[in-house]
Amino acid sequence: MPKLLIVDDETVFRRGLRAMIAAKDGDWEVVGDARDGYEALELLEQLRPDIVLTDIRMPRMDGIQLQNIVRDRFQGMLCVVISGYDDFTYVKQSLRHGAIDYLMKPVERAELFQVLDRLQEKLKSAAAQKPSAAAADERQDDYQARRHTGDHLVASLNRNQVGQQDLDLLARIGIQFDDPYYASLVIKLDKQSIDSERYSSSDPSLFQLYIQQFVQEILDNRCKGFSFVYSDTEVVAFVNLPDPDGSRTKLLEIAESICRQIKSLSNMTVTIGVGRPVKGFELVPITFGEASIALLYRLVVGGDKVLDYEHTSKDNHFKTSMKKWKWEALEGAINGGRTDEIGACVETAIADLCSQAQTPETVHQHICKLFIHYYELSEDLGIARSWLGTQDIRTLIIEVCAISSQDELIAHCKDLFGRLTASIASGQQHVERDPIQKAIRYLERHYAEPITLKEIADHVFLNTAYFSTLFKQKTGSTFVEHLSGIRIEEAKRRLLLTEEKITSIAERTGFANIRHFNRVFKTETSMTPKDYREQSMNLSQHKTS
Known part of the structure; x- marks a missing residue:
């Protein structure tokens, strides 16, 4: 039995259509109804109807915008538009965008039945291409899995800690992040771009769902990425990148494209904070934090734009x-x-x-x-x-x-x-009013990144030469020696507590290459990383035996 979803902002009209369709020999099942396009989006994901019967003029997302999303995201789903006689121009526009048929208000029973019969023939002729019920169930399971993965990532970010378990969840839903760098986008709806009455009378999650689906579609077409609803006002996207520099331009272009296209298709605007690329998935909270901080500048410079953390952090x-x-x-x-x-x-x-x-x-x-x-x-x-x-x-x-x-x-x-x-x-x-203590805390937080003496001196507002001398006086070691010590301690922890490859540990603790890592590690510990791991494992086994 074909399934149908009714979308119209008039309750009486929705009820009337339900009653007429129910009277047609039980051939159709009305699986749900929605007041507008935003409300329809979530129902489309959950119910997967065969037909969407939608009004054109609605107070939030209109029927033409909804039809565009259906065409792009729900292949095989058919649309029929409903319009008053004064809006026949919109009907023609809908037909150009792929609507199968149309009905004019007030809808006559005989005309409705004729359209439904034509739709039934259309569905029968496409039966060979139509996914099976098992495939539809699989799609629903995939939708629930993606929501579960998004919820898990929200919890991980709130704990300021992501890890292999999150990558494993992404892999289960077919998201393979195999490039070394990651960057975050935080996308926020500009509420002032929406009529206040329109926003207050709606479920805010519907706006975020629409934005998230839109963002994911753009990511799927342009890069490796995953988006999810982070809160009632924000959507977050992780983007996987092969390198930090060449991909940054592409990242900003994607963010600009999201801004432009959402504005063009939905008559609302978003502001996007962009974090810098980081190496290793466990550092994603850093780029997420940067994107969130960049987004704060929306309160200073206004919305409807892309705010890049690297630019705002250098802005004087x-x-x-x-x-x-x-x-x-x-x-x-x-x-x-x-x-x-x-x-x-x-x-x-x-x-x-x-x-x-x-x-x-x-x-x-x-x-x-x-x-x-x-x-x-x-x-x-x-x-x-x-x-x-x-x-x-x-x-x-x-x-x-x-x-x-x-x-x-x-x-x-x-x-x-x-x-x-x-x-x-x-x-x-x-x-930590002492600039050296402040510098040490900075090194402890950013040891995995390439850090220069000038960068850390600038961070504590000191001349480079003076900072270098003061650092040696206060700590008894040079800046390079101290940074290497922090990196080696973290490498020792990873060698002892994880099964990471030694090359991966070298990269994630800030060393330029494995040869440099091996040389520094042996200088500091008098043994190679491999020997250190094996010796530590032997000691551990000896204690437990």
């Missing part, structure tokens, strides 16, 4: 634009952990900004930049949790941007920057 606009206002004392108090000064510094800085800014938006933009700057710093110092607790940085910034009173803004910023300053001042964090 924050530093130069702040020189107009008295931020030096504020930054000094925060970075120095001086809790007794922070309140007065915040009050002076915010009042000065408000007196000179041209618009309220300018005030919010600069404060957003300041929060993003210190969020990145708190991540590097390892104090983001003690500063913000369970609060999300994006929620925090949105709350700040909703404040329209100068007094309220000062009070809010006093609280936030006061807690940040206290976090820096308390416990073990206060020692």
Whole structure:
């Protein structure tokens, strides 16, 4: 029995069609109905009807947009459009896009039955090509498996840890990531591009489902990647790349294409944060974090664009634009952990900004930049949790941007920057006001990446030669020696606790090649990596015997 889905924004019309179809000798099964294209998308994935009977004019995604998605994503599914007489131009457009037939409102019973008979003949003639019921069940199982994999990746990212188990899940659904580099895209719907009433009356997950399916389609056509719904407002995509440099341009082109095509087909816009490529799947949380931070700049520069972390992290606009206002004392108090000064510094800085800014938006933009700057710093110092607790940085910034009173803004910023300053001042964090301690923490977080002396000196705002001398004085070893030590310790841990190949361990601990790794490892431990692993295994077996 052929299955049919009805899509129309009028409840009475949907009920009327159901009743007429049910009266036709029991030849058809209406498996569901939807109020618009967005609601229909999820039902299409779940129910896989043979026919979609859709109105053209609907308040969110219209029938023509839905028809385009059906044509591209659900091969073999047929569309019939319904329209009023005044919209016959749209009917002709639908027919050009592949609609099999059309009905004019108000739908007459005899005309409906004639169309259904033609559809039944069409389905019979295509029976040889139509997938079997077993194949349809397999498709449904695949859909559920993809959702399960997406849920698992969300949980892994929230723990800030992904690993082989996630790659295994991807492999089970046919996603083979065999290139060495990975990058993340975080795609966020620009809610202001949608009428507020239209958005509030809808299930937000439907918008994300539409975006996720759209993103996956583009990835399937252009690269190796997997997308999934991360939250009610964000979709995340992982892209597998053969190299970090040549593929970066392609990555940005894909992101730009997603922005353009979603805007063109759905009359809504998205903003995309792009993280830098990392080597090894276990480092995916780093590129995901970078993409999320890049996306925060949407609050500063607006939506409907691609925001590349590498570009935003090198952008000096924050530093130069702040020189107009008295931020030096504020930054000094925060970075120095001086809790007794922070309140007065915040009050002076915010009042000065408000007196000179041209618009309220300018005030919010600069404060957003300041929060993003210190969020990145708190991540590097390892104090983001003690500063913000369970609060999300994006929620925090949105709350700040909703404040329209100068007094309220000062009070809010006093609280936030006061807690940040206290976090820096308390416990073990206060020692990291020392640039060498800050540099060491950075090395411990980024040892797997190629790091130069100049890069780390710039990170702690010191001259390269002075930093090199100071580092040797404070630690008793050179920058290169200390970095090699961190890498060797991590390599020893992997050799002891994992079954990774030695070449893979060399790559994932930051060594340029296996020969360099072997040479440094033997210098540090007086044995080769292979001998170290075998000796450790022998000792372990001896202890357990």
